[in-house]
Structure formats: C-alpha cells, structure tokens
Amino acid sequence: MSIQPKYYTMKRVINLIFLMMATQMIIAQEADPYQWLEEVEAPKALEWVEEWNDKSIGVISSQPGYNDIYEKNLDILNSTDRIANPGIYGKYVYNFWQDQQYQRGIWRRAELKSYLSGTPDWEILLNIDELSKKDDVKWVFKGASGLYPDYNKFLVTLSKGGGDAAIVKEFDVQSKAFVENGFFLPEAKGGASWIDENTLLVSTDFGDGVTTSGYPMQVKIWKRGTKLENAQEVYKGLETDMGIWGYAQQNPEKVYQLITRRTSFYSGDYLFIENGKAVKLDLPDDIELNTIFNGQVIFQLKSAWDVNNKSFQQGAVISIDYNDLLNGKRNFELVVEPGERSSITQISNTKDRLLVNMLENVKSELYSFRFENKWEKEKINAPDFGNISLGSTDEFSNKFFFYFQNFLEPSTLYFGDASSGEISKVKSLPSWFPTEKYEVQQFEAVSKDGTHIPYFVAHRKSMKLDGNNPTLLYAYGGFEIPQLPRYSAATGVSWLEKGGVYVLANLRGGGEFGPQWHQAGLKENRQLVFNDFHAVAEDLIERKITSSKKLGIYGGSNGGLLVGVAFTQRPDLYNAAVCAVPLLDMKRYNKLLAGASWMAEYGNPDIPEEWEYIKKYSPYQNVKKGMDYPEVFFTTSTRDDRVHPGHARKMVAKMNDLGYKIYYFENTEGGHAGASTNEQRAKMNALIYSYLQMKLMD
Template identity: 35%
Template sequence: MSTSDAAPSPVPTGPALEAPGEDLPEVPAWLDEIEGERALAWVEEHNARTRTAFEGQESFEATRAALEAIMDSPDRIPAVAQAAGLLYNLWTDADHPRGLWRRTTWDSYRAGAPGAGGSTVWEELLDLDALGQAEGVAWVWHGAQVLRTGALAGRRALVDLSEGGSDTDVTRELDLDERRFVTPAEGGFSRAASKGSLSWADDEGQSVLSVADVGPGSLSPAGYPRQVRRLRRGAAAQDAEILLTAAPGDDGAWAHRDRWGRTWLLTHPDFHTEELWLLPEGAQTLPASRSQECLASEVTVPAPGAVHIDVPASAQAVAAWDLLLISLREDWTPGSDGAQDPEGARDAEGGHGPGTTYPAGALLAVGLEDFLAGSRQMEVLFTPTPSSSLTGWTTTAHHLVLTVLDDCVTVLEVLTPPAGSAPWTRRPLDLGPLARAGAEEGPGSWDEGPGTGARGAETAEAAAQGTDGPADPTLLRPGRPLLTVSAGAVDNRVDDRLWLTCSSFTRPTTLAVGSLDAEGALGGVEVLRAAPERFDARGVVASQHVAVSADGTRVPYFEVGRPARDEEGRPVPVPTILYGYGGFEVPLGAGYLPVTGKAWLERGGTYVIANTRGGGEYGPAWHRAGLKEGRHRVYEDFAAVARALVERGVTTRTGLAVHGGSNGGLLVGNVLTTYPELVGAVLCEVPLLDMSRYTSLLAGASWEAEYGDPEDPEQWASLRTFSPFHLLERGRHYPPTLLVTSTRDDRVHPAHARTMAHRLESLGQPVTYFENSEGGHGAASTNAQRAWMSALRYEFAWRTLRP
C-alpha cells in the first residue's frame, strides 16, 4: 500500500468541523479513520440496519436475483481488444466473480456471431479468483498491456491489479506462454502499490516507463506519483533513469509510448491543464542519483533532452501519424515568433497563419516536425457550433474519425488527410452498412434510417402526443433517433478497420467490425455480437426535452418510460428517478439501460438524465459555466429539470428521486440541502459532501481547479454555498436519503458519506446508509455486489416515492 493511502489520523479539519457555528451537531473525528475500530463498528451497525430492512424481502430479493442474472448472463457481449493479432477479453460470471482474462482468434470470435452457428473457444490466461485465493488478496482487474511488437509480441503482458478495487494498484509482468508471473529475480517487471503505472517503453519489451511511489516526497498532494523513470530489464528499480519530475504542487506525472514509437511525458498542474514533452529517441536523461534533487525542486524538471510542446496548458495535444492534433478548451492565438505562413490566415476549415484566433472546442492539426520547428500553420478539423461539440476521436491507418455530440446525441464523421497540399476531406460515417448487416438479427436489430442507419424507440412526438394529444413544446428536435454510436480503431498502425457499436435506450448493443475505404466510406461490415433484450421495452418511449434554468439557459434532458394517461388523456404521474453528474466536462448521453430497465422501467417507473452545465455536452464553455463560483448554475439547471417533470405531469414532488454518484453525489447533496421541497428521495453514492476539507482527503487536492480552494477565505465563501455538509439546518425537513460508499474508495474519502449520515441522523432526519467493504470508487467489485447495490438503490426509491 502506498503511503498516500494511509488514513490521516486525524484528517485535517476545515472551518465547519472546528466551529459548526450554525448550531449543527458535532461529528466525531474518528469517522475519518478509514479502517479505525470505532469507524468500522459504526459502519457495521448501519450496514446491519440496512440489510435487515431489505434482505429477505420478496421484492428486493427478486430484483437482486434478476440483476445478478443479467450481469452474469452467458449471452453478454464479450468485449474484446486486439493485440498482436489476437482478441483479449476479461470475463466475469458466477463461477468467475473476480474475472477470467482470456484470448481467442478472429475466426473463433466470428464463430460466435449471430447466425454463424458456432461458438468461441477461449484460451485462459489468468484466473483472478484462483490468484486471489492463492495469495489471500481480493484482487480486482485494472487492465493489461500486451506487448504488440518484437520477438515477445503476444507473449508478455503488464497486468494491473487492485486490492479491493481501490485506485491504488500494482503491476506484474505475465508470461502468456507459461501462464505465470515473471518475478523480479528472473528479470521480470513489477510495480509496488501506488496510483501510478507501468507501460512498455520499446518494441522488444526490454524496458518500461515507470510512474511509481519512489519514496518520501515522490507523491503529489493528491497522492499521485510525481516522477517518471525508464527501467531496463534486469536493472534495479532504484537505478532507473529519470525522465520527468513534476512540481510539488502538480497533480502528478504521467508517461506513455504511442503506436508510432514516440515517448511522451506530461504533468497536470491541475485537473484541467497539462504540460507535455516529447522525448526523442536517444535523448539525454537524468541519472537516478538526482532523484531527491529533482523532487526537492519547486518547478517541473524534465530530462535535458525532452522537447516541450508549446500549446496552451488547457489544451490537449496528441500525436497521430506525423501530425500533432490539438484540442482547445480556451480560445488560442499562437504567438507570432517562429516560422509562420507569410500569406496570413485562410478561411475557416483551412490552414491559418499568424494572428489567427482559434476558438475553444476546436480541433487543430499541424505537422509535428513543422510544429517543433516553429510553424503555427494550423488546419482546423473541427469547429464547435451552438449545438455541437467534439467529445473524442480515433485514428485508423489513414483516417481520423470524430465523435461529435449534436444536442447530446452522437454523430460520427470521417476526416482524411491529403496526400499533398489539398485540404482534408470529410464525410459523415454512414452506419447504413451496419443496419443492413444486422437487418435479419431479430427484434434487437437496427433498421436503416437517414444519416445514422439506426432506429431508436418510438419517436419523441409519440412520447409527447400519445395518440391524439397536442405536441409538447418542451421537445428538443423531435423525430430523430436517440441513440449512441461509437467507433474505435482495431489497429491504427496496420489498417482502417473499426470497432462499431450502436444502442438506444430500448435497443440492446450491436457490436460490429467494418473497414473504411480510401475515401472514408464504411464497408465490409460484420455483425459480431448482438446483445439480447434484458427487459420488456414494449410501450417504453424515449424522448428529449428542454427545461429553462434560473438564468434563462435551456437545459436538455432525456426521458425514458411508459407514458401513462387517464381517461381524459392527461398524464398520470409515476415514480421517477432523475440522474445527473454536471462536472469535469463529462457528457451524459443515450444508451441501453439493462439494469435500470429491469429494475425500474419494467416496473412502471420513469428514468430521466439531465444534461446540466458543468458537463461536456456543449463543449468547454458549457463546462466552464459550472466551475467554482459558477457552481450554483449546475444545481439550478438540475432543479429546473425537476420542476419541469412535475409541471409536465411526468411525476410529482413526492414521486421524484434524484440520483448521482461522486461529483453527481455532490449534485444531489445540494438538491437535498438547497431544494428539499422539490424531491421525495435522494440517492447519493460515493459522494463529495464536505467542501471545507475535500482537498485534504485523498485525491481531493486534484479537483481544486473544478471547485476552488477552501483554504482561501474568498473561495471558501463560494464553496460554502454548495457544501451540503454545512447547509443542513435544524428544524428543516429533508427527504429520505440513501447514502452509499466504499471503505476501499481511495479517490473520494468515505468520510464524506459517513459524516453526512451522522449529521443527518443527529438532526433526526431519515437516512439509510450502506458502506461496501471493497469496490473502490465504483463501490462494488463483483457482479453479485453490483446487483445487490443496484437493487438497494431501486428498492429504496420504489418504497419511498409516492407520486
């Protein structure tokens, strides 16, 4: 266990716990001790109460069993990734709750495709349950990196394992031929527990990039390693050469080697900024003997041969082929020094010269060597609009595929770089071939449609109008399919094949593979798997609406459920769960809901997803509007959606529950304390709630750029307005609250949930508390645990709500 994981004793307290001041009940400091004897006794007492209230009850047990059966179902799509020509998968089920890592060939995977008439044969590589039993550790899978090149390609892997699901993990080198770990004594690579990483550093697997806890002073305030080293096979870890050391106040340091063999080093001064360096082959590094000197420095110390990538700190720069792709979060006018285009700027979508300002949310391309030589002649590949934003991309051997959100619904576009000085070409990624390939796959298949080639559930007009009713004025772009589509390169060094997935709120996922031709058109599509329906979706309608926030901003939300109307055609309110996140530029979108569908929609409930500010649905500006002193906008947006659901007759105040986890837990915590009159229940999971001291609790220091610094009196004045732990009041009635966390969550400290539950109880408010002993920030490590926790959430809501 890294030193960063030890629970402070006691955890530094913020101003509220030192002097509550508002006649709020004191909270014992020992609740901060993650595995303290009194704290765990308190947890066990509350867990026992919750288990007694739910376990053994017919409805809860039926829901739990149904959800566990879905999660363990043998006809789930086995998600795969290719490495060295083979397909790798981690499989969990009732017999392998921790997971079985395995691989197969393309032909064998195809044999299990719909209509193929065969089954896939898997080669087992690592049984995590057997490993955990042998070593006495509850290992949780955190991923693996298979060596793709050289004589050891497909024969060695770096495997990441976490004890109990925490962010802290270890890395071990696995011999895939012999199915055993290669020990350090044999020259094998390993990393002790930390929130770091180990990755291959060369084509032959003879060195690794190590980001690890290397002793005192080597961890950031957020608990992430500050130093990157390159370790060669057979050398002692303490002798590894130093490539980069982050400044003491940075969030940490990271490193990776891209598919073209280039080594990249980066630091995050805060959560939303980064500094990036390219380390050329053979570049001068620093000896291990200078480690303490580097760690003691007040500034970042890169290797002498590292080349800084001079882009805004808020931007993300990624290399692809011989290009540098730059995604902007803020407007950028590159400096006029260096080699610039003497002809000046060109029109949008073309190259631009000196003095050009590129907007936040844009994606730019420039030759990497040209950029390093000083050129700032950029090609604009994407420019945001009021309704669209870029959320990601993937590169194949010859194409760039963009994932764009258009009013919160995904659209894919293929861009192709020119051979010479011609402009890039672009075309929508037409999923018609996928629709045609899956047209005979039964009720879960995709019918061809314009643009996307996919069908959602009933249209939004049907959701609003029923049979004869008037159009709903809150509808957003009615009639278009509400679905999610994704594309990812199979092997971007080799060919132009893409993994493709499609799903909607009511249609299960289809997994296919296809190939882009020279012009970027999709063809040769094979449907490899089609997930079965997991709940009865007959009559379930998905629609998209807008609410109007306090400042007049239009806030979209998705609504999924069976519209109920009385004899006069008026809506009949039903139990409704409103879900939100609203932070860190994370967007929420459409997609199949097997668990929610079975436990909630099938039962007659309605499920709503709010796209509030603070998220990434409309790009960087949408996110920035909810930062720090603007945080109130996130909660006002969410409250506006809650009011709209009541006004439209979807539900009532007492029939509405709000649900969120992590930053979403902070969101619903603010609904609890600021808008308690709007809701009938609160479902709050792995939450931040005490904003006076969140920066001193585990990884909290890394989120200061999102929320603010509670040690600064002016910023604390703002933070205080959205710190649920401090907003509780004596004599005020709060809706019943479910608080869930994990003892092994080393990202958001369980003290947030513990102390909030304690204070609510002291105020005589209804609160149900459960803390899983493992699971990390996901609060569960196995399907059985996930099914139990999910059943608890939906059963609590169903019992509590009274529409």
C-alpha cells in the same frame, strides 16, 4: 522602584490566557465532531459502518420484491449472452470476463477471425479468482497493455479491492504466467508503458514523495535488470502539481515518448522525450493532446486560439506534424470544428484514418478523416438517434469496433472499416424488458438564468400526465463528461417495468455541448449546475409527469455532490435521494485522497474568497435541523481511494444526530465503482431500486 511594568506584564499574561481560552472554545465549536470517521479502517469507524450496514440492509432488503430485483440483476450481469468487449492486439482479441463461475473474472483471448465468427475459441490467460485465492488478496483486474508489435508480453494492472492504487506485473502470454524476476511496480497511483522489450517509461511513487493529490511526481526510464530506484529520471514536477505521467505510444514510424504535467485538472504542460531529455512544447496550458497519428499530433482546444494568422474556435480539433511541433513551428491545421449545439466526445485512429465521434444535440454521429496535405471528412454510416462509443481499433489495418445503444435499444457491437465506411453487426445484447411498451422524449427546461437545459424521459407509452408517476431523475453535471442515452437492463427490469419513469438530464458542467458547456459551471458558477437540476425537476412537475411526492434523484461521485446539494437546497422537490460515493464536505474535500486534484473544478476552500461561494452549497455544512429532507440513501466503499468514504460517513452521522431518518450502505471493497463482483453489483442495484420503490411507489 515602580511595580507598574510588572503589573502590565501580568495583565497581558492574564489577557493572553483568556484569549487562548476563548480561541480554544471557538475552535472546539468549529471542530468537526465526526472527523474520526475519516479514519478509513480504524476499528471504531468500521464498527460504526457495520452497525449502519446491518440496520439499513435489514430495512431495505425486507421490502417486497427485493429478492426478485437481486436475482434478475444477477442473471443480467452473469448472462453468457452479454457482449465480450474486444480489445485488438495484433491478430488476437483480448477480453476480461466475469460471470457466475468466474466471480473475479478471467482475462482471455481469441483470434480475431474466431471472435467474429460468433463462437470464439477462448484461451484463458489469467484467472483472477485463482490468483486471489493463491495470494489471499481480493484482486481486481484493472487492465493490461501489450508490447508492440508481437504482443507476447503485457503489463497487467491489479488492484486490491478495486481502489485506484494498483500494482503492475509483467505477464508472458505464451507461458500464461507472470514473468519471473520481470518488471514489477509496487502499489501506487501510477503506471508504466513499454518503450521496448527491455525498457519502460514509469510514473509512480518512487519512494521520495507524491503530489498533494496522491499522484506521481516523477517520470523515469527503467531498464530491465536494474532496480526501480535506480531508474533514469527524465522529469520531476512539483509537490503542488496535480500529477506527472509518462506514456510511450508505439507507432510503426516511431516510439513516441510523452510526458504530461498537470498543474490542475484542466491545465498543464506537454513534453516529448528526445534523446533521453524532456522537451517542453509551447502550447496553451488547457489544450488536450489526443493521439499521434501518421506523424501528426492531434489536439483539442478547450479555449479559442489565434496562432500563425489562423483562428481556431473553442472545442476545435487541430493537428501539426510532430517534427514541426518539436522544432517550434506553428503551422497547425484544422481537423474539425463543432457547432453551437455539437461537441466532440472521442477521438481514435486506425492505421491511416482518424475516427471522430461527435454529438449533435446529445445524439452521436461518427466520422472518418484522412490527411493528404489537408484533412478530408467522410461520415460513417452508423445507426442514428442514439449513443455511439468507439471501441478497440486495429493499428495494422483500418478495422475498428464501435457500440451503439439508446434507452430502448440494447448495446450492439459493430465491426467497421474506416477507409470504406462499411460496417457489420457483430452482436447485440438481448432485451431484458419489453421495450415496445416504452418511448423516449426529449424536452428542455429553462434554468434560472434563462439557459435551456435538455433532458430525456423514458416512459410507458400509456403514461398519464396526472403527476402521479414515480420518477427517477439522474444527472452528473461536471468534469466535461456528457450524459448520453444508454440501454440499462437493470433500470428496465428494476424500475421501468415496475411502473417508473426514468429521466436523464444534460446539465451544465458536463460535456454535451463542448468546453463552454463545462466551463459555464466551474467554481464560482457551480450554483448554475444545481439550478439546472432544480429546473428539470420543476419542469417534470409542471408537465405533470410527476410530483414532488413521486420524484426521486440519483447521482454518484460528482453526481453524489449534486444530489447532496439538491436535497439540502430544495427538499420541497424530492421525496427520495440516492447519494452514491459522494463528495459532501466541501470544506475538507481537498485534503482527502485525490480531492486536491479537483480544485480546478470546484475551487480551493482554503482561499477565503473561494470558500465564500463553496460554503453556500456544501451539503455537509448546509444540512440543518428542522428541515423536511427526504430519507436519503447514502452508499460508498471502504476501498474507494478516490472519493473518501468519510464524506458519506460523516453526513450520515451528522444527519442522524440531527434527528433525520436515513439509510447507509458501505461495501467493504469495490473502489470508486462501489462493487467488484457481479454479486456485489446485483446487491447494490437491489438495494437502490428497492429503496426507490419503498419511497416512491407505496
């Protein structure tokens, strides 16, 4: 009998063993040695955090002027001269307030007439400091939604430490207490809204799974007195969806019940609930539903659309009668269409006016629209050359609030009438630094592909163009979020008054010029955003406003990714970098917390073709030894359940092992905002600006 087959079998086994050993070696080489830092609250990881916090805070807080910056920022944040931001519910204005006495804050209300008098007679409804002490939980107030039309009951949202996951509890404003055995949603990334006093439309984790992004997968109608798990399901999506949310909009004519199913961050379906059943609407998958107003459903287009023998441009706002839409009709009407250098940033409505906030070359203009067979536009006489943001509106009248600010004008609250166009000033923030010494200029840099990128420069009028000015460049460049001129007392007292120059860049990826400006920087085109940033830096240097030795950069979240790419790609341009709550490991970002929801923005690193372009810029994969990187300051929060703190942690550990000097601070609470109380915010500002002065002002 031949032994040949047995010999070949053994040879195959030996070869297989060697192959397995080789594969394990490759996997070991490719394995991330810092992945243990992704265990957010593991004792070993928290010990690492504490050591880095102590080391970095010790250096930065010992810088001259640190205590002065901290005290001034705390004074600003605790100032009683701040605007109490109003939210109109019926005859009352509601406000959440934090100061030295109420560190975690109070939720309060005053009658609208009293509020407008300038000396509101506030009635405290809920003291978050007392609640936190009672429950032994560091509660963070996340908002409240009232029951139309009397607004005697609210759904109050509270987060542990500031994360996105939160609980929802029913609150009675007459008794100033949570309703005993009232509606309660356990901690989740979901929410609820009122259908009527005894019914909620709920999207949450019902105990049988959420999407891969960590968001709700179901929408249910929940009746008072029944268990949440027994609520009536009206729609269920897929685990691979980004998320499913339900929302009830209470209007005088009808309670509209809406479901939005997001298959990605920028696409999905809309459904209306009629007679307990979800009816899918036949619409483009990237259209955005803004509001329902006087029976008209208001949409904004993210792509051009030819429908019913009409052509609507990208970025246009259109409308259709609710019943017509539900019955499959296509008779859409144009509300407003932006131009080449304009965009629409906000849409809201009063009783019978639609308010549209527009940008024209990154400067705000406010319009009122009314519908009588067709849409008619009137400009509201709001201040020019700055940033307008819409505030609360009154659904029982045409009254509304809005804010105006720019780099040198503190935020001012106005009260307006959308039907008459009349406005009146309610209150202005005090100016915390002598703005008359400064001026703002708008320039344009030319990016690598020839695109003109606008940016603002705030500086002393006496600034010399000698390349020696400490300059802080801030940008975001993502998710169609525009970066607009705004007054920052913290930047004024902590940077401008110290001799610094502040720059705000309007990169592609943002929303300054509408959907096309955003879409120009998506996925495989992401490098264009980074090229825009480098181009602004180079333009600042070429104009002799600053030099690479005097140029620092700052960005958070998606802007933290921008900073990470900037200093790894062009370390020759920057001498300081503040990288806050950042994405950095783009190989694993879609596996960490809400990361999977952003694949429409960045791409899917698990698809080889998409990883090919992501890996070229991913900071964590591209940081390497022997480079002249700036001494980066990374910040994050243990309680950030949106962008995983592991991004910043791992980058710090890797750079430290590669021999780079860096700084790191992780706040133990604060969520994605990085801080929960004014003391925490003042400390964060003091650390950031002291670091920048240390690096750019010696």
